[in-house]
Amino acid sequence: xxxxxxxxxxxxxxxxxxxMASLLERKFRQKDFExxxxxxxxxxxxxxxxxxxxLILLDIILPGTDGITFLKELKSNTQTQNIPxxxxxxxxxxxxxxxxxxxxxxxYIVKAHATPGEIVSKVEEILGK
Amino acid sequence: MxxxxxxSLKEIYIWLLQVLIxxxxxALVFLNYISVLAAIVFFFISxxxxxxxxxLFSNFKKGREMFSAETExxxxxxxxxDKITRQLVKRDLELARANQKLAELDAAKSxxxxxxxHQLRTPLTGIKWAYTALLDKETGPLxxxxxxxxxxxxxxxxxxxxxxxxxxxVAHVEEGKMDFSFKKQSLIPVAEKAxxxxxxxxxxKKIAFSSRIxxxxxxxxxxxxxxxxxxxxxxILDNAVKYTPNGGRIDFAISQEQGLVKIVVQDSGIGIPKGxxxxxxxxxxxAKNAVSVQTSGTGLGLYMVKKIVDRHGGKxxxxxxxxxxxxxxxxIPEQTARKK
Numbered sequence: 001x002x003x004x005x006x007x008x009x010x011x012x013x014x015x016x017x018x019x020m021a022s023l024l025e026r027k028f029r030q031k032d033f034e035x036x037x038x039x040x041x042x043x044x045x046x047x048x049x050x051x052x053x054x055l056i057l058l059d060i061i062l063p064g065t066d067g068i069t070f071l072k073e074l075k076s077n078t079q080t081q082n083i084p085x086x087x088x089x090x091x092x093x094x095x096x097x098x099x100x101x102x103x104x105x106x107x108y109i110v111k112a113h114a115t116p117g118e119i120v121s122k123v124e125e126i127l128g129k
Numbered sequence: 130m131x132x133x134x135x136x137s138l139k140e141i142y143i144w145l146l147q148v149l150i151x152x153x154x155x156a157l158v159f160l161n162y163i164s165v166l167a168a169i170v171f172f173f174i175s176x177x178x179x180x181x182x183x184x185l186f187s188n189f190k191k192g193r194e195m196f197s198a199e200t201e202x203x204x205x206x207x208x209x210x211d212k213i214t215r216q217l218v219k220r221d222l223e224l225a226r227a228n229q230k231l232a233e234l235d236a237a238k239s240x241x242x243x244x245x246x247h248q249l250r251t252p253l254t255g256i257k258w259a260y261t262a263l264l265d266k267e268t269g270p271l272x273x274x275x276x277x278x279x280x281x282x283x284x285x286x287x288x289x290x291x292x293x294x295x296x297x298x299v300a301h302v303e304e305g306k307m308d309f310s311f312k313k314q315s316l317i318p319v320a321e322k323a324x325x326x327x328x329x330x331x332x333x334k335k336i337a338f339s340s341r342i343x344x345x346x347x348x349x350x351x352x353x354x355x356x357x358x359x360x361x362x363x364x365i366l367d368n369a370v371k372y373t374p375n376g377g378r379i380d381f382a383i384s385q386e387q388g389l390v391k392i393v394v395q396d397s398g399i400g401i402p403k404g405x406x407x408x409x410x411x412x413x414x415x416a417k418n419a420v421s422v423q424t425s426g427t428g429l430g431l432y433m434v435k436k437i438v439d440r441h442g443g444k445x446x447x448x449x450x451x452x453x454x455x456x457x458x459x460x461i462p463e464q465t466a467r468k469k
Contacts, residue, residue, distance in 0.1 A: 017251060017255065019255050019259075023258040023262055026262065027262070027267075030267070061247065089247075090250040091247050092246075093243060094307075111250070111251075111254045112253060115257070116258055116262070117261070
């Protein structure tokens with residue numbers, strides 16, 4: 001059981017829409033992921049300092065600091081730059097996607113175009129699970 | 130003798146004197162004539178001079194008057210020109226201000242569209258994910274009625290998301306802000322992805338689906354934007370499925386023809402009424418029979434499709450008979466592609 005806990009990958013979901021975050025969490029837990037949730041960047045920073053995170057799902061429009069600013073911060077910090085970040089946003093214009101990818105995101109998912117199952121698959125692909 | 134000699138000398142002197150007086154008289158008379166003549170000539174020249182002076186003065190006066198009139202006219206013209214210039218400068222400033230305002234409004238419109246799309250998509254995403262969770266039996270199995278309701282709800286939500294995407298895409302196309310990223314590649318994977326996306330709905334309607342897709346090496350690569358071309362094929366296939374009755378037929382084919390890669394989507398659907406084919410690619414156009422079969426739809430899909438095909442330097446044509454079906458033919462040139 002303890003070994004299972006160690007093998008579990010931990011995903012941090014940074015999403016201010018609690019309902020969507022809960023639907024995502026439910027799907028990830030079914031696939032045996034450990035889930036941590038933050039509704040804004042301040043909460044996300046605290047979680048990252050105290051936990052080992054394998055991947056971050058990051059919304060762009062968040063209260064306070066926006067997701068792109070946080071992504072830059074993560075990628076410029078040696079402690080966090082290797083954590084893969086997938087942007088999950090409903091901003092889906094090409095320039096927005098390109099901006100996210102340029103700043104170092106490992107993927108960009110327009111939430112309206114995907115299901116939680118597809119997001120889990122993308123995470124599994126990136127983590128090589 | 131001596132007396133006679135003296136008398137003769139006197140006579141000679143007198144004669145000589147008389148001759149001299151005569152010559153002098155003649156000379157005086159002649160000089161007088163010359164003077165008179167000179168006076169006449171002088172008088173004549175003076176008269177001519179006077180006439181010339183009068184004429185010159187008169188012309189000068191006229192010229193001065195004309196010059197004054199011209200100067201006045203020129204002054205008026207300069208004044209008018211100044212007035213027009215001032216008006217032009219004013220208009221120019223007004224236009225510059227209006228342009229700035231338009232640029233601001235344009236930026237605001239783009240931001241608004243982007244934010245509105247985000248705000249509309251977010252709640253729809255929540256509903257979509259909730260229905261998906263139910264269909265994935267995350268809260269336990271659904272009975273047939275429950276499943277049907279949730280599936281219909283999911284379809285409605287998906288339509289709404291598509292509508293938002295269409296509006297967003299059209300807004301971007303019209304603003305010239307739809308970014309194209311052309312790359313020389315095969316159309317076949319793009320077609321296969323579009324076909325896979327439509328297969329489920331086609332199967333549900335029991336539509337016989339055939340596709341003639343050659344091996345990648347048999348079809349030349351073309352300069353395309355994968356995402357945009359995927360949008361084109363998805364739209365055409367979606368229409369074919371939407372307007373083909375249950376149990377109908379759709380044939381999809383890719384071929385090479387005279388320097389072109391040709392895609393044909395032929396359906397056995399409701400077709401397009403005679404006289405409405407020309408409007409098919411117009412914004413917000415929906416054929417009369419289409420509205421009666423499928424109430425949802427914006428009439429934006431094919432408008433956007435044509436814009437995208439145009440940007441690829443390609444062509445899209447329609448061949449249709451009402452009640453018998455429609456063929457949409459897209460051709461993309463092998464060599465040319467319009468790069469942004």
